[in-house]
Amino acid sequence: MEERIIMSGFGGQGIMLMGKLLTYASMLEGKNVTWLPSYGPQMRGGTANCMVVISTHRIASPYVVEPPSLIVMSRPSLDKFERSVNLVG
DSSP, X not given: OEEEEEEEEETTSSHHHHXXXXXXXXXXXXXXXXXXXXXXXSSSSSEEEEEEEEESXXXXXXXXXXXXXXXXXXXXXXXXXXXGOOSOO
16 A cells, blocks of 8 residues: 655645644554655745655655645645646556
8 A cells, every 4th residue: 555645735834734744643553654845945925845655565765756646725736736646546
């Protein structure tokens, strides 16, 4: 089992917290996890996203290229990531 997720929005919307909570919850369940944050120079109002990988196996890379799951909290985030979503699974 492996789940790859990108979460994105404006700084201050809780994107990093959402990613951390998902990561910690998965760790408590005994899963292997990675959390890769990325945000602009301004903390509030700038773009922010994080990539989370949850797996029952070892994780080779924390970078998510074609996520089957995408959580977006702003239109610019949707515009940036919607073409990368893997609809096949």
